[in-house]
Amino acid sequence: MWEAIIGIIVGALWGYVRKLDRIITEIYNVLNNIPTTIVLVLLTYIMKPSIGTMIFAMCITGWLGMARFVRNQIVIIRDREYNLASRCLGTPTRRIITKNLLPYLVSVIMLRLALAIPSAIGSEVFLTYIGLGLPVHIPSLGNLINEGRLVMMNSTLRYQLIFPAIILSLITISFYVIGNVFADAADPRNHI
Amino acid sequence: MLQILEITFRGEAMEKFILSARDLVIKFRLRGKVLTAIRGVSLDIYEGESLAIVGESGSGKSVFTKSFMGLLDKNGWIDSGSIIYGGMDLAKFKEERDWLKIRGKEIAMVFQEPMTALNPLKTIGKQVKEAVELHQGLRGKEAKEEVIKILDDVGIRDPERRYNQYPHEFSGGMRQRVVIAIAIACRPKILICDEPTTALDVTIQAQILNLLKNLKEKYKLTTIYITHDLGVVANVADRVAVMYAGDIIEIGKTEEIFYNGQHPYTWALLSSLPQLGKKGEPLYTIQGTPPNLFQEIKGDAFAPRNPKALEIDFIHSPPYFQVSPTHKAKTWLLDPRAPHVEPPEAIKKMRKRWKEI
Amino acid sequence: MEGDIMEREVLLDVRNLTVQFPIGRRKKFTAVDNVSFQIYKGETFALVGESGSGKTTIGRAIIRINEVTSGEIYFEGKKISGDIDKELDREITKNIQMIFQDPMASLNERAKVDYIVSEGLYNLKNYSSEEERKERVANALLDVGLLPEFASRFPHEFSGGQRQRIGIARALIMEPKFIIADEPISALDVSIRAQVLNLLLELQAKKGLTYLFIAHDLSIVRYIADRVAVIHKGKIVELAKTEELFNNPLHPYTKALLSAIPYPDPVKEKNKKILVYEPKLYRGGKEEWVEVRDNHFVLINR
Secondary structure: OHHHHHHHHHHHHHHHOHHHHHHHHHHHHHHHOOOHHHHHHHHHHHOOOOHHHHHHHHHHHHHHHHHHHHHHHHHHHOOOHHHHHHHHOOOOHHHHHHHHHHHHHHHHHHHHHHHHHHHHHHHHHHHHHOOOOOOOOOOOHHHHHHHHHHHHOOHHHHHHHHHHHHHHHHHHHHHHHHHHHHHHHHOHHHOO | OOOOOOOOOOOOOOOOEEEEEEEEEEEEEEOOEEEEEEEEEEEEEEOOOEEEEEOOOOOOHHHHHHOOOOOOOOOEEEEEEEEEEOOEEHHHOOOHHHHHHHEOOOEEEEOOOHHHHOOOOOOHHHHHHHHHHHHHOOOHHHHHHHHHHHHHHOOOOOHHHHOOOOHHHOOHHHHHHHHHHHHHHOOOOEEEEEOOOOOOOHHHHHHHHHHHHHHHHHHOOEEEEEEOOHHHHHHHOOEEEEEEOOEEEEEEEHHHHHHHOOOHHHHHHHHOOHHHOOOOOOOOOOOOOOOOOOOOOOOOOOHHHOOOOOHHHHOOOOOOEEEEOOEEEOOHHHOOOOOOOOOOHHHHHHHHHHHHO | OOOOHHHOOEEEEEEEEEEEEEEOOOEEEEEEEEEEEEEEOOOEEEEEOOOOOOHHHHHHHHOOOOOOOEEEEEEOOEEOOOOOOHHHHHHHHHHEEEEOOOOOOOOOOOOOHHHHHHHHHHHHOOOOOHHHHHHHHHHHHHHOOOOHHHHHOOHHHOOHHHHHHHHHHHHHOOOOOEEEEEOOOOOOOHHHHHHHHHHHHHHHHHHOOEEEEEEOOHHHHHHHOOEEEEEEOOEEEEEEEHHHHHHOOOOHHHHHHHHHOOOOOHHHHHOOOOOOOOHHHHOOOOEEEEEEEOOEEEEEEO
């Protein structure tokens, strides 16, 4: 969640204020090249495995993607006429971002967020699966799958792996649907 | 009961009809309700003529011609009526493969936006070549030579080099020429141009219109122009059909419509043009909005917006009244029993010119 | 308005304006090339050119959306191009406003009409109370022929012509002296154009406005403008009073433009000859801006 907020703010400024654009693009290119997975793994290894660590690690790596996404969207609508009109009327940059740009972006950001949650779960599953995330005594999908791994060898018990997999898929789909619903609701054009 | 004074129009023996639409009714399903976009329109198109269909947006002009090619949106259908072409009734076509016989080969269309009509990922040479191969049956080297010839015909200089270029390397006017080339490559009999120059600059527009006129001569085409720009109409058309709310309310030779228009809507369209306005005086405007096509329309569709409407306009829909063998209009003002109504200033001026001709 | 131009007050003075845009890292594109003209108080000045000619860029440079590469712009005698102080910026926001071309893109879809029209007021904060603000919004809407209750609705509930009127109301509420209208009717349906043109003229008479009318359609310009400047590839090639320009065009580009306009008169149209402007024929020599007749200027190559 935090990653989203930081990402949005940075992305918006990045997309809108032309001067910042070039500098931040350079920074982004550097940061993006650091493989997310490795950072995640490293961080959780260094700090004690726990829920707090997970969250912290994912935040650090996640905000970048959101920032870039928001920035791309903003570059598209920055020069639309209604934004120019606001500038003519003297609206300060801060308000243009909050009143003109972000409301337009709410739908797309919602969608993005909706998918971010399942992907966070996915990362969690991954980390826990390789043993680096949450410790074994805390129940989580990752641990379930991990346990399932041992079972996978034994053909009769293989079915146990299906359940966490199904649950993961269901969660992803439902978040996607919820995200879509929010996105549609946020667009006043759909209010008839 | 009123006696209807309609004289059935018989075409001159010399010229043949190439396409004939009779009592065409086209409906759309929108948000659960049914909208009647075309309300029983009949139109005969002569071979080799240049016909313009004018009207504001919502008049149905695009829908009408799209039905000739089976290009109606999924939620639209031909409710009744017929479209006779080459001995077939196009209104009865149900399958895509029936339409494939017609589209391109017999009837081709040029759209308004050249940018979206072309595939940005293929060279323009390839796109024209596809049309040539499909419709003229040529292949390989022969096809390419034909493409070069066509590109030259549409006025693209240095066609051998431009053959390998992509759409984004062309200007708007050039792209429109390519779109026209693709349409011509099919060797159609009828070319429908839907606002072909609206998106272009004035000087380019003049060139494209000239090009279309030349191509019409060279390839013996019948052209149908759909436009809202009366200046374009005056330039290219032999005949003009004025559409309003899904019906053709007046049709005739271009000079007849401009200088001797009879329907109040035609008057309104002409009078509101800034080109005909007098400086210092406000322009003539048409009050109100086009009627709701979800409901059945009683009487003359234009009556609510017509400041000079007669009582009968609200009750009975007028039939066509013949003004000349080539000119007819659907307005009660032409009934011999109608009171005399003064047309607006701009129309009176036009009438003076009519007398000179 | 006829009358001796020399005695009228100059409202806007553009001197040697050049606007360039960088393409890539090294190259620059010159959109506006050394353009100079003046606009007098109360007149309608038309700037006509085809797409890419630079006319929109000039409008945007005046209202400070685009940056000026070189040259100056003066409004009521004060320099408004380049860096200016906050006070002057506020004054410009109040006195110079713009109407945009596309009614579908020029309104904030997610804001109510009330906010859209009051946006400028919120920025300048030159109203004393909420009631006053509401009243001013209502008056602005009435001025453009819309009902005050429309303020609580969203833009998508309106037609193109109505949306354009909302855009005009948004500009008018600031009580400007000068309005830049950037192709205000080209995106409208033909039957609506006359209404909006009438509205603009009516407002000009009522409120004593001065217009810079940017257009590509010369036929509209003839009806509405007092003076016309023709712009081609960033340079103004001819400038004259409207009738003078139409009756005696001097520059070959102007002649080509005039010959290409479709006129709704079949006999004229079918017999007309289109002139083509070949810039190559006129190259070489020094370019000079010369007054050929009374207030009729042309760009020539000596």
